[in-house]
Amino acid sequence: MADLPREHLKVCPPFTYVVFDVFGPWSVVTRRTRGGQAESKRWAMMFSCLSSRAVHIELIESKDTSSCINALRCFFTVRGPAKELQSDCGTDFIGASKELEMDNTVQGYLSKQGCSWNFRPPHASHMGDSWERMIGVARRILDSMLLQQKSRLTHEVLSMLMVEITVIINARPLLPASTDPHQPFILSPATLPTQKSGVPPPPGDFTDKDVFTKQWRQVQALANQFWARWSREYLPSLQQRQKRTVTRRNLQVGDLFLLRDNWTVCNYWPMAILTATFPGKDGHVRKVEVKTTDQGDTRTFLGPVAEVVLLLPKD
Known part of the structure:
Protein backbone atom coordinates (compact mmCIF):
# COMPACT_ATOMS: atom_id res chain seq x y z
CA MET A 1 0.00 0.00 0.00
CA ALA A 2 1.08 3.58 -0.55
CA ASP A 3 2.08 5.86 2.31
CA LEU A 4 -0.60 7.91 4.01
CA PRO A 5 -1.13 11.17 2.07
CA ARG A 6 0.79 14.10 3.51
CA GLU A 7 -2.45 16.09 3.96
CA HIS A 8 -3.55 13.59 6.63
CA LEU A 9 -0.43 14.26 8.70
CA LYS A 10 -0.17 18.05 8.44
CA VAL A 11 -0.24 19.95 11.74
CA CYS A 12 -2.72 22.64 10.70
CA PRO A 13 -6.10 24.09 11.67
CA PRO A 14 -9.20 22.02 10.77
CA PHE A 15 -10.47 22.35 7.19
CA THR A 16 -7.11 23.46 5.80
CA TYR A 17 -6.88 20.52 3.41
CA VAL A 18 -10.36 19.64 2.21
CA VAL A 19 -11.99 17.19 -0.17
CA PHE A 20 -15.56 17.66 -1.35
CA ASP A 21 -18.24 16.17 -3.52
CA VAL A 22 -21.68 17.12 -4.82
CA PHE A 23 -24.63 14.79 -4.28
CA GLY A 24 -28.39 14.88 -4.72
CA PRO A 25 -30.77 16.15 -6.03
CA TRP A 26 -33.91 16.18 -3.87
CA SER A 27 -37.25 17.85 -4.53
CA VAL A 28 -38.54 20.60 -2.24
CA VAL A 29 -41.71 22.71 -2.23
CA THR A 30 -40.95 26.29 -3.26
CA ARG A 31 -44.43 27.82 -3.37
CA ARG A 32 -48.08 26.85 -3.32
CA THR A 33 -50.28 27.45 -6.33
CA ARG A 34 -53.94 26.98 -7.09
CA GLY A 35 -53.23 23.83 -9.00
CA GLY A 36 -51.02 22.31 -6.29
CA GLN A 37 -47.45 22.87 -5.21
CA ALA A 38 -44.51 24.06 -7.26
CA GLU A 39 -41.34 22.06 -6.73
CA SER A 40 -37.66 22.59 -7.42
CA LYS A 41 -34.49 20.61 -6.86
CA ARG A 42 -31.73 20.99 -4.31
CA TRP A 43 -28.19 19.56 -4.16
CA ALA A 44 -25.65 19.40 -1.36
CA MET A 45 -21.89 19.90 -1.17
CA MET A 46 -20.09 17.88 1.49
CA PHE A 47 -16.67 19.18 2.56
CA SER A 48 -14.47 16.77 4.53
CA CYS A 49 -11.34 17.77 6.47
CA LEU A 50 -8.42 15.42 5.82
CA SER A 51 -6.78 15.99 9.22
CA SER A 52 -9.72 16.08 11.66
CA ARG A 53 -12.15 13.96 9.54
CA ALA A 54 -14.90 16.49 10.26
CA VAL A 55 -17.49 17.26 7.57
CA HIS A 56 -19.38 20.39 6.54
CA ILE A 57 -22.48 20.36 4.31
CA GLU A 58 -23.82 23.27 2.24
CA LEU A 59 -27.17 23.17 0.44
CA ILE A 60 -27.20 24.60 -3.09
CA GLU A 61 -30.08 25.44 -5.42
CA SER A 62 -28.41 24.52 -8.71
CA LYS A 63 -25.18 23.17 -10.14
CA ASP A 64 -23.98 26.35 -11.80
CA THR A 65 -21.08 28.70 -11.22
CA SER A 66 -22.97 31.08 -8.92
CA SER A 67 -24.20 28.33 -6.58
CA CYS A 68 -20.74 26.79 -6.49
CA ILE A 69 -19.11 30.10 -5.55
CA ASN A 70 -21.81 30.77 -2.94
CA ALA A 71 -21.25 27.35 -1.35
CA LEU A 72 -17.49 27.88 -1.30
CA ARG A 73 -17.96 31.36 0.15
CA CYS A 74 -20.25 30.02 2.92
CA PHE A 75 -17.78 27.26 3.67
CA PHE A 76 -14.81 29.67 3.85
CA THR A 77 -16.83 32.09 6.01
CA VAL A 78 -17.82 29.46 8.58
CA ARG A 79 -14.71 27.24 8.59
CA GLY A 80 -12.05 29.67 7.44
CA PRO A 81 -10.10 29.72 4.14
CA ALA A 82 -8.80 26.35 2.92
CA LYS A 83 -5.33 25.91 1.48
CA GLU A 84 -6.20 23.07 -0.88
CA LEU A 85 -9.44 21.60 -2.25
CA GLN A 86 -9.54 18.12 -3.74
CA SER A 87 -12.23 16.19 -5.59
CA ASP A 88 -12.42 12.93 -7.48
CA CYS A 89 -12.75 12.41 -11.20
CA GLY A 90 -15.73 10.09 -11.13
CA THR A 91 -18.20 10.10 -13.99
CA ASP A 92 -20.81 11.85 -11.89
CA PHE A 93 -18.47 14.63 -10.79
CA ILE A 94 -17.00 15.17 -14.24
CA GLY A 95 -20.54 15.75 -15.48
CA ALA A 96 -21.19 18.08 -12.58
CA SER A 97 -17.96 19.97 -13.22
CA LYS A 98 -19.09 20.68 -16.78
CA GLU A 99 -22.39 22.04 -15.47
CA LEU A 100 -20.50 23.98 -12.79
CA GLU A 101 -18.49 25.59 -15.63
CA MET A 102 -15.27 25.44 -13.63
CA ASP A 103 -13.55 27.92 -15.86
CA ASN A 104 -11.62 31.08 -15.09
CA THR A 105 -14.48 32.42 -12.99
CA VAL A 106 -14.26 29.75 -10.29
CA GLN A 107 -10.51 29.31 -10.57
CA GLY A 108 -10.04 33.06 -10.29
CA TYR A 109 -12.17 33.19 -7.17
CA LEU A 110 -10.18 30.36 -5.54
CA SER A 111 -6.87 32.00 -6.44
CA LYS A 112 -7.91 35.18 -4.65
CA GLN A 113 -8.68 33.07 -1.58
CA GLY A 114 -5.19 31.53 -1.69
CA CYS A 115 -6.68 28.12 -2.41
CA SER A 116 -5.93 25.56 -5.13
CA TRP A 117 -8.36 23.00 -6.60
CA ASN A 118 -6.84 19.64 -7.54
CA PHE A 119 -8.45 16.55 -9.08
CA ARG A 120 -7.52 13.06 -8.02
CA PRO A 121 -6.78 10.46 -10.73
CA PRO A 122 -9.83 8.92 -12.44
CA HIS A 123 -11.06 5.48 -11.39
CA ALA A 124 -9.23 5.78 -8.07
CA SER A 125 -12.02 6.04 -5.53
CA HIS A 126 -9.96 3.94 -3.09
CA MET A 127 -7.64 6.91 -2.74
CA GLY A 128 -10.50 8.77 -1.07
CA ASP A 129 -10.57 6.30 1.87
CA SER A 130 -12.38 8.01 4.78
CA TRP A 131 -14.18 10.80 2.93
CA GLU A 132 -15.47 8.47 0.21
CA ARG A 133 -16.99 6.30 2.94
CA MET A 134 -18.62 9.28 4.66
CA ILE A 135 -20.16 10.61 1.45
CA GLY A 136 -21.19 7.15 0.25
CA VAL A 137 -23.02 6.18 3.45
CA ALA A 138 -24.67 9.60 3.86
CA ARG A 139 -25.77 9.71 0.22
CA ARG A 140 -27.22 6.21 0.31
CA ILE A 141 -29.18 6.87 3.51
CA LEU A 142 -30.47 10.28 2.38
CA ASP A 143 -31.59 9.03 -1.04
CA SER A 144 -33.51 6.11 0.44
CA MET A 145 -35.06 8.32 3.16
CA LEU A 146 -36.18 11.23 1.00
CA LEU A 147 -37.45 9.06 -1.84
CA GLN A 148 -39.78 7.29 0.60
CA GLN A 149 -41.05 10.48 2.23
CA LYS A 150 -44.73 11.14 1.53
CA SER A 151 -44.62 14.61 3.08
CA ARG A 152 -43.33 17.56 1.07
CA LEU A 153 -40.08 19.06 2.30
CA THR A 154 -39.39 22.77 2.19
CA HIS A 155 -36.00 24.40 1.65
CA GLU A 156 -35.86 25.35 5.34
CA VAL A 157 -36.57 21.79 6.51
CA LEU A 158 -33.99 20.30 4.13
CA SER A 159 -31.40 22.93 5.13
CA MET A 160 -31.89 22.24 8.84
CA LEU A 161 -31.81 18.50 8.18
CA MET A 162 -28.36 18.90 6.61
CA VAL A 163 -27.19 20.68 9.78
CA GLU A 164 -28.48 17.81 11.94
CA ILE A 165 -26.82 15.28 9.64
CA THR A 166 -23.54 17.21 9.95
CA VAL A 167 -23.80 16.98 13.75
CA ILE A 168 -24.50 13.23 13.61
CA ILE A 169 -21.60 12.49 11.25
CA ASN A 170 -19.16 14.64 13.22
CA ALA A 171 -20.14 12.89 16.48
CA ARG A 172 -18.80 9.53 15.27
CA PRO A 173 -15.85 8.14 17.27
CA LEU A 174 -12.35 8.32 15.84
CA LEU A 175 -10.42 6.47 18.55
CA PRO A 176 -10.58 6.06 22.32
CA ALA A 177 -8.87 8.78 24.33
CA SER A 178 -8.81 6.81 27.60
CA THR A 179 -8.83 3.13 28.51
CA ASP A 180 -10.37 3.87 31.92
CA PRO A 181 -14.04 2.71 31.89
CA HIS A 182 -14.82 5.15 34.74
CA GLN A 183 -13.89 8.10 32.50
CA PRO A 184 -15.17 7.20 29.05
CA PHE A 185 -14.51 9.92 26.50
CA ILE A 186 -14.84 9.41 22.78
CA LEU A 187 -12.68 11.58 20.54
CA SER A 188 -14.85 12.69 17.63
CA PRO A 189 -14.31 15.04 14.66
CA ALA A 190 -16.59 17.59 16.35
CA THR A 191 -14.21 17.78 19.33
CA LEU A 192 -11.28 19.07 17.29
CA PRO A 193 -12.83 22.18 15.63
CA THR A 194 -15.08 23.12 18.57
CA GLN A 195 -13.05 21.87 21.58
CA LYS A 196 -16.36 20.58 22.96
CA SER A 197 -17.72 17.06 23.41
CA GLY A 198 -20.70 17.46 21.09
CA VAL A 199 -24.26 18.70 20.67
CA PRO A 200 -26.85 16.90 22.83
CA PRO A 201 -30.07 15.73 21.15
CA PRO A 202 -33.18 17.92 21.59
CA PRO A 203 -35.53 16.87 24.42
CA GLY A 204 -38.56 14.78 23.56
CA ASP A 205 -39.44 11.68 21.59
CA PHE A 206 -39.84 12.03 17.84
CA THR A 207 -41.55 9.36 15.74
CA ASP A 208 -42.44 8.94 12.07
CA LYS A 209 -45.79 10.67 12.75
CA ASP A 210 -43.93 13.93 13.49
CA VAL A 211 -42.93 14.10 9.80
CA PHE A 212 -46.44 15.42 9.11
CA THR A 213 -46.52 18.01 11.96
CA LYS A 214 -44.56 21.19 12.69
CA GLN A 215 -41.40 21.82 10.72
CA TRP A 216 -38.99 21.62 13.68
CA ARG A 217 -40.47 18.26 14.73
CA GLN A 218 -40.31 17.14 11.10
CA VAL A 219 -36.58 17.90 11.06
CA GLN A 220 -35.95 15.95 14.29
CA ALA A 221 -37.98 12.96 13.09
CA LEU A 222 -35.97 12.84 9.86
CA ALA A 223 -32.73 13.27 11.85
CA ASN A 224 -33.69 10.30 14.02
CA GLN A 225 -34.30 8.22 10.89
CA PHE A 226 -30.86 9.18 9.59
CA TRP A 227 -29.28 8.40 12.97
CA ALA A 228 -30.89 4.93 13.06
CA ARG A 229 -29.57 4.11 9.59
CA TRP A 230 -26.18 5.79 10.15
CA SER A 231 -25.38 3.97 13.40
CA ARG A 232 -26.43 0.68 11.83
CA GLU A 233 -24.45 1.10 8.60
CA TYR A 234 -21.37 3.02 9.78
CA LEU A 235 -20.35 0.75 12.66
CA PRO A 236 -19.93 -2.38 10.46
CA SER A 237 -17.54 -0.38 8.27
CA LEU A 238 -15.12 -0.27 11.23
CA GLN A 239 -14.89 -4.07 11.28
CA GLN A 240 -12.94 -6.15 8.81
CA ARG A 241 -15.21 -8.40 6.78
CA GLN A 242 -13.58 -11.50 5.41
CA LYS A 243 -14.22 -15.21 4.93
CA ARG A 244 -13.94 -17.39 8.01
CA THR A 245 -11.01 -19.43 6.77
CA VAL A 246 -8.29 -17.86 8.93
CA THR A 247 -8.11 -18.11 12.72
CA ARG A 248 -8.45 -14.67 14.30
CA ARG A 249 -7.26 -13.46 17.68
CA ASN A 250 -9.69 -14.23 20.49
CA LEU A 251 -11.14 -11.33 22.42
CA GLN A 252 -9.35 -10.88 25.74
CA VAL A 253 -10.14 -9.33 29.11
CA GLY A 254 -9.11 -5.68 29.01
CA ASP A 255 -10.03 -5.06 25.35
Whole structure:
Protein backbone atom coordinates (compact mmCIF):
# COMPACT_ATOMS: atom_id res chain seq x y z
CA MET A 1 0.00 0.00 0.00
CA ALA A 2 1.08 3.58 -0.55
CA ASP A 3 2.08 5.86 2.31
CA LEU A 4 -0.60 7.91 4.01
CA PRO A 5 -1.13 11.17 2.07
CA ARG A 6 0.79 14.10 3.51
CA GLU A 7 -2.45 16.09 3.96
CA HIS A 8 -3.55 13.59 6.63
CA LEU A 9 -0.43 14.26 8.70
CA LYS A 10 -0.17 18.05 8.44
CA VAL A 11 -0.24 19.95 11.74
CA CYS A 12 -2.72 22.64 10.70
CA PRO A 13 -6.10 24.09 11.67
CA PRO A 14 -9.20 22.02 10.77
CA PHE A 15 -10.47 22.35 7.19
CA THR A 16 -7.11 23.46 5.80
CA TYR A 17 -6.88 20.52 3.41
CA VAL A 18 -10.36 19.64 2.21
CA VAL A 19 -11.99 17.19 -0.17
CA PHE A 20 -15.56 17.66 -1.35
CA ASP A 21 -18.24 16.17 -3.52
CA VAL A 22 -21.68 17.12 -4.82
CA PHE A 23 -24.63 14.79 -4.28
CA GLY A 24 -28.39 14.88 -4.72
CA PRO A 25 -30.77 16.15 -6.03
CA TRP A 26 -33.91 16.18 -3.87
CA SER A 27 -37.25 17.85 -4.53
CA VAL A 28 -38.54 20.60 -2.24
CA VAL A 29 -41.71 22.71 -2.23
CA THR A 30 -40.95 26.29 -3.26
CA ARG A 31 -44.43 27.82 -3.37
CA ARG A 32 -48.08 26.85 -3.32
CA THR A 33 -50.28 27.45 -6.33
CA ARG A 34 -53.94 26.98 -7.09
CA GLY A 35 -53.23 23.83 -9.00
CA GLY A 36 -51.02 22.31 -6.29
CA GLN A 37 -47.45 22.87 -5.21
CA ALA A 38 -44.51 24.06 -7.26
CA GLU A 39 -41.34 22.06 -6.73
CA SER A 40 -37.66 22.59 -7.42
CA LYS A 41 -34.49 20.61 -6.86
CA ARG A 42 -31.73 20.99 -4.31
CA TRP A 43 -28.19 19.56 -4.16
CA ALA A 44 -25.65 19.40 -1.36
CA MET A 45 -21.89 19.90 -1.17
CA MET A 46 -20.09 17.88 1.49
CA PHE A 47 -16.67 19.18 2.56
CA SER A 48 -14.47 16.77 4.53
CA CYS A 49 -11.34 17.77 6.47
CA LEU A 50 -8.42 15.42 5.82
CA SER A 51 -6.78 15.99 9.22
CA SER A 52 -9.72 16.08 11.66
CA ARG A 53 -12.15 13.96 9.54
CA ALA A 54 -14.90 16.49 10.26
CA VAL A 55 -17.49 17.26 7.57
CA HIS A 56 -19.38 20.39 6.54
CA ILE A 57 -22.48 20.36 4.31
CA GLU A 58 -23.82 23.27 2.24
CA LEU A 59 -27.17 23.17 0.44
CA ILE A 60 -27.20 24.60 -3.09
CA GLU A 61 -30.08 25.44 -5.42
CA SER A 62 -28.41 24.52 -8.71
CA LYS A 63 -25.18 23.17 -10.14
CA ASP A 64 -23.98 26.35 -11.80
CA THR A 65 -21.08 28.70 -11.22
CA SER A 66 -22.97 31.08 -8.92
CA SER A 67 -24.20 28.33 -6.58
CA CYS A 68 -20.74 26.79 -6.49
CA ILE A 69 -19.11 30.10 -5.55
CA ASN A 70 -21.81 30.77 -2.94
CA ALA A 71 -21.25 27.35 -1.35
CA LEU A 72 -17.49 27.88 -1.30
CA ARG A 73 -17.96 31.36 0.15
CA CYS A 74 -20.25 30.02 2.92
CA PHE A 75 -17.78 27.26 3.67
CA PHE A 76 -14.81 29.67 3.85
CA THR A 77 -16.83 32.09 6.01
CA VAL A 78 -17.82 29.46 8.58
CA ARG A 79 -14.71 27.24 8.59
CA GLY A 80 -12.05 29.67 7.44
CA PRO A 81 -10.10 29.72 4.14
CA ALA A 82 -8.80 26.35 2.92
CA LYS A 83 -5.33 25.91 1.48
CA GLU A 84 -6.20 23.07 -0.88
CA LEU A 85 -9.44 21.60 -2.25
CA GLN A 86 -9.54 18.12 -3.74
CA SER A 87 -12.23 16.19 -5.59
CA ASP A 88 -12.42 12.93 -7.48
CA CYS A 89 -12.75 12.41 -11.20
CA GLY A 90 -15.73 10.09 -11.13
CA THR A 91 -18.20 10.10 -13.99
CA ASP A 92 -20.81 11.85 -11.89
CA PHE A 93 -18.47 14.63 -10.79
CA ILE A 94 -17.00 15.17 -14.24
CA GLY A 95 -20.54 15.75 -15.48
CA ALA A 96 -21.19 18.08 -12.58
CA SER A 97 -17.96 19.97 -13.22
CA LYS A 98 -19.09 20.68 -16.78
CA GLU A 99 -22.39 22.04 -15.47
CA LEU A 100 -20.50 23.98 -12.79
CA GLU A 101 -18.49 25.59 -15.63
CA MET A 102 -15.27 25.44 -13.63
CA ASP A 103 -13.55 27.92 -15.86
CA ASN A 104 -11.62 31.08 -15.09
CA THR A 105 -14.48 32.42 -12.99
CA VAL A 106 -14.26 29.75 -10.29
CA GLN A 107 -10.51 29.31 -10.57
CA GLY A 108 -10.04 33.06 -10.29
CA TYR A 109 -12.17 33.19 -7.17
CA LEU A 110 -10.18 30.36 -5.54
CA SER A 111 -6.87 32.00 -6.44
CA LYS A 112 -7.91 35.18 -4.65
CA GLN A 113 -8.68 33.07 -1.58
CA GLY A 114 -5.19 31.53 -1.69
CA CYS A 115 -6.68 28.12 -2.41
CA SER A 116 -5.93 25.56 -5.13
CA TRP A 117 -8.36 23.00 -6.60
CA ASN A 118 -6.84 19.64 -7.54
CA PHE A 119 -8.45 16.55 -9.08
CA ARG A 120 -7.52 13.06 -8.02
CA PRO A 121 -6.78 10.46 -10.73
CA PRO A 122 -9.83 8.92 -12.44
CA HIS A 123 -11.06 5.48 -11.39
CA ALA A 124 -9.23 5.78 -8.07
CA SER A 125 -12.02 6.04 -5.53
CA HIS A 126 -9.96 3.94 -3.09
CA MET A 127 -7.64 6.91 -2.74
CA GLY A 128 -10.50 8.77 -1.07
CA ASP A 129 -10.57 6.30 1.87
CA SER A 130 -12.38 8.01 4.78
CA TRP A 131 -14.18 10.80 2.93
CA GLU A 132 -15.47 8.47 0.21
CA ARG A 133 -16.99 6.30 2.94
CA MET A 134 -18.62 9.28 4.66
CA ILE A 135 -20.16 10.61 1.45
CA GLY A 136 -21.19 7.15 0.25
CA VAL A 137 -23.02 6.18 3.45
CA ALA A 138 -24.67 9.60 3.86
CA ARG A 139 -25.77 9.71 0.22
CA ARG A 140 -27.22 6.21 0.31
CA ILE A 141 -29.18 6.87 3.51
CA LEU A 142 -30.47 10.28 2.38
CA ASP A 143 -31.59 9.03 -1.04
CA SER A 144 -33.51 6.11 0.44
CA MET A 145 -35.06 8.32 3.16
CA LEU A 146 -36.18 11.23 1.00
CA LEU A 147 -37.45 9.06 -1.84
CA GLN A 148 -39.78 7.29 0.60
CA GLN A 149 -41.05 10.48 2.23
CA LYS A 150 -44.73 11.14 1.53
CA SER A 151 -44.62 14.61 3.08
CA ARG A 152 -43.33 17.56 1.07
CA LEU A 153 -40.08 19.06 2.30
CA THR A 154 -39.39 22.77 2.19
CA HIS A 155 -36.00 24.40 1.65
CA GLU A 156 -35.86 25.35 5.34
CA VAL A 157 -36.57 21.79 6.51
CA LEU A 158 -33.99 20.30 4.13
CA SER A 159 -31.40 22.93 5.13
CA MET A 160 -31.89 22.24 8.84
CA LEU A 161 -31.81 18.50 8.18
CA MET A 162 -28.36 18.90 6.61
CA VAL A 163 -27.19 20.68 9.78
CA GLU A 164 -28.48 17.81 11.94
CA ILE A 165 -26.82 15.28 9.64
CA THR A 166 -23.54 17.21 9.95
CA VAL A 167 -23.80 16.98 13.75
CA ILE A 168 -24.50 13.23 13.61
CA ILE A 169 -21.60 12.49 11.25
CA ASN A 170 -19.16 14.64 13.22
CA ALA A 171 -20.14 12.89 16.48
CA ARG A 172 -18.80 9.53 15.27
CA PRO A 173 -15.85 8.14 17.27
CA LEU A 174 -12.35 8.32 15.84
CA LEU A 175 -10.42 6.47 18.55
CA PRO A 176 -10.58 6.06 22.32
CA ALA A 177 -8.87 8.78 24.33
CA SER A 178 -8.81 6.81 27.60
CA THR A 179 -8.83 3.13 28.51
CA ASP A 180 -10.37 3.87 31.92
CA PRO A 181 -14.04 2.71 31.89
CA HIS A 182 -14.82 5.15 34.74
CA GLN A 183 -13.89 8.10 32.50
CA PRO A 184 -15.17 7.20 29.05
CA PHE A 185 -14.51 9.92 26.50
CA ILE A 186 -14.84 9.41 22.78
CA LEU A 187 -12.68 11.58 20.54
CA SER A 188 -14.85 12.69 17.63
CA PRO A 189 -14.31 15.04 14.66
CA ALA A 190 -16.59 17.59 16.35
CA THR A 191 -14.21 17.78 19.33
CA LEU A 192 -11.28 19.07 17.29
CA PRO A 193 -12.83 22.18 15.63
CA THR A 194 -15.08 23.12 18.57
CA GLN A 195 -13.05 21.87 21.58
CA LYS A 196 -16.36 20.58 22.96
CA SER A 197 -17.72 17.06 23.41
CA GLY A 198 -20.70 17.46 21.09
CA VAL A 199 -24.26 18.70 20.67
CA PRO A 200 -26.85 16.90 22.83
CA PRO A 201 -30.07 15.73 21.15
CA PRO A 202 -33.18 17.92 21.59
CA PRO A 203 -35.53 16.87 24.42
CA GLY A 204 -38.56 14.78 23.56
CA ASP A 205 -39.44 11.68 21.59
CA PHE A 206 -39.84 12.03 17.84
CA THR A 207 -41.55 9.36 15.74
CA ASP A 208 -42.44 8.94 12.07
CA LYS A 209 -45.79 10.67 12.75
CA ASP A 210 -43.93 13.93 13.49
CA VAL A 211 -42.93 14.10 9.80
CA PHE A 212 -46.44 15.42 9.11
CA THR A 213 -46.52 18.01 11.96
CA LYS A 214 -44.56 21.19 12.69
CA GLN A 215 -41.40 21.82 10.72
CA TRP A 216 -38.99 21.62 13.68
CA ARG A 217 -40.47 18.26 14.73
CA GLN A 218 -40.31 17.14 11.10
CA VAL A 219 -36.58 17.90 11.06
CA GLN A 220 -35.95 15.95 14.29
CA ALA A 221 -37.98 12.96 13.09
CA LEU A 222 -35.97 12.84 9.86
CA ALA A 223 -32.73 13.27 11.85
CA ASN A 224 -33.69 10.30 14.02
CA GLN A 225 -34.30 8.22 10.89
CA PHE A 226 -30.86 9.18 9.59
CA TRP A 227 -29.28 8.40 12.97
CA ALA A 228 -30.89 4.93 13.06
CA ARG A 229 -29.57 4.11 9.59
CA TRP A 230 -26.18 5.79 10.15
CA SER A 231 -25.38 3.97 13.40
CA ARG A 232 -26.43 0.68 11.83
CA GLU A 233 -24.45 1.10 8.60
CA TYR A 234 -21.37 3.02 9.78
CA LEU A 235 -20.35 0.75 12.66
CA PRO A 236 -19.93 -2.38 10.46
CA SER A 237 -17.54 -0.38 8.27
CA LEU A 238 -15.12 -0.27 11.23
CA GLN A 239 -14.89 -4.07 11.28
CA GLN A 240 -12.94 -6.15 8.81
CA ARG A 241 -15.21 -8.40 6.78
CA GLN A 242 -13.58 -11.50 5.41
CA LYS A 243 -14.22 -15.21 4.93
CA ARG A 244 -13.94 -17.39 8.01
CA THR A 245 -11.01 -19.43 6.77
CA VAL A 246 -8.29 -17.86 8.93
CA THR A 247 -8.11 -18.11 12.72
CA ARG A 248 -8.45 -14.67 14.30
CA ARG A 249 -7.26 -13.46 17.68
CA ASN A 250 -9.69 -14.23 20.49
CA LEU A 251 -11.14 -11.33 22.42
CA GLN A 252 -9.35 -10.88 25.74
CA VAL A 253 -10.14 -9.33 29.11
CA GLY A 254 -9.11 -5.68 29.01
CA ASP A 255 -10.03 -5.06 25.35
CA LEU A 256 -11.89 -1.79 24.67
CA PHE A 257 -15.12 -1.79 22.63
CA LEU A 258 -17.98 0.22 21.20
CA LEU A 259 -21.42 -1.24 21.93
CA ARG A 260 -23.79 -1.82 19.03
CA ASP A 261 -27.04 -1.05 20.83
CA ASN A 262 -30.31 -0.57 18.92
CA TRP A 263 -31.66 1.53 21.80
CA THR A 264 -28.74 3.97 21.83
CA VAL A 265 -29.86 7.60 21.72
CA CYS A 266 -28.73 10.03 19.04
CA ASN A 267 -25.04 11.04 19.10
CA TYR A 268 -24.27 8.65 21.99
CA TRP A 269 -21.49 6.10 21.46
CA PRO A 270 -21.20 3.86 24.55
CA MET A 271 -17.68 2.56 25.20
CA ALA A 272 -17.10 -0.57 27.28
CA ILE A 273 -14.23 -2.69 28.55
CA LEU A 274 -14.22 -6.50 28.42
CA THR A 275 -14.38 -8.09 31.88
CA ALA A 276 -14.98 -11.79 31.09
CA THR A 277 -14.95 -14.18 28.12
CA PHE A 278 -16.88 -17.42 27.54
CA PRO A 279 -15.08 -19.63 25.01
CA GLY A 280 -17.03 -22.31 23.15
CA LYS A 281 -16.13 -25.96 22.80
CA ASP A 282 -13.76 -25.11 19.95
CA GLY A 283 -11.90 -22.56 22.07
CA HIS A 284 -13.19 -19.48 20.22
CA VAL A 285 -14.80 -16.66 22.19
CA ARG A 286 -18.32 -15.89 20.97
CA LYS A 287 -19.86 -14.62 24.21
CA VAL A 288 -18.48 -11.80 26.34
CA GLU A 289 -19.22 -9.74 29.42
CA VAL A 290 -18.49 -6.01 29.20
CA LYS A 291 -18.65 -3.11 31.65
CA THR A 292 -19.60 0.44 30.72
CA THR A 293 -20.09 3.69 32.62
CA ASP A 294 -22.79 6.32 31.98
CA GLN A 295 -22.67 9.46 34.12
CA GLY A 296 -21.02 7.61 36.98
CA ASP A 297 -23.40 4.63 36.78
CA THR A 298 -21.49 1.41 36.03
CA ARG A 299 -23.41 -1.37 34.29
CA THR A 300 -22.49 -4.86 33.08
CA PHE A 301 -23.78 -6.44 29.88
CA LEU A 302 -23.65 -10.02 28.63
CA GLY A 303 -23.95 -10.65 24.91
CA PRO A 304 -22.48 -12.08 21.70
CA VAL A 305 -19.31 -10.78 20.08
CA ALA A 306 -21.42 -9.51 17.15
CA GLU A 307 -22.77 -6.72 19.39
CA VAL A 308 -19.35 -5.22 20.16
CA VAL A 309 -16.86 -3.43 17.91
CA LEU A 310 -13.21 -3.77 18.94
CA LEU A 311 -11.53 -0.36 19.26
CA LEU A 312 -8.31 -1.05 21.15
CA PRO A 313 -6.83 -4.44 22.09
CA LYS A 314 -5.33 -4.57 25.57
CA ASP A 315 -1.89 -5.33 24.12
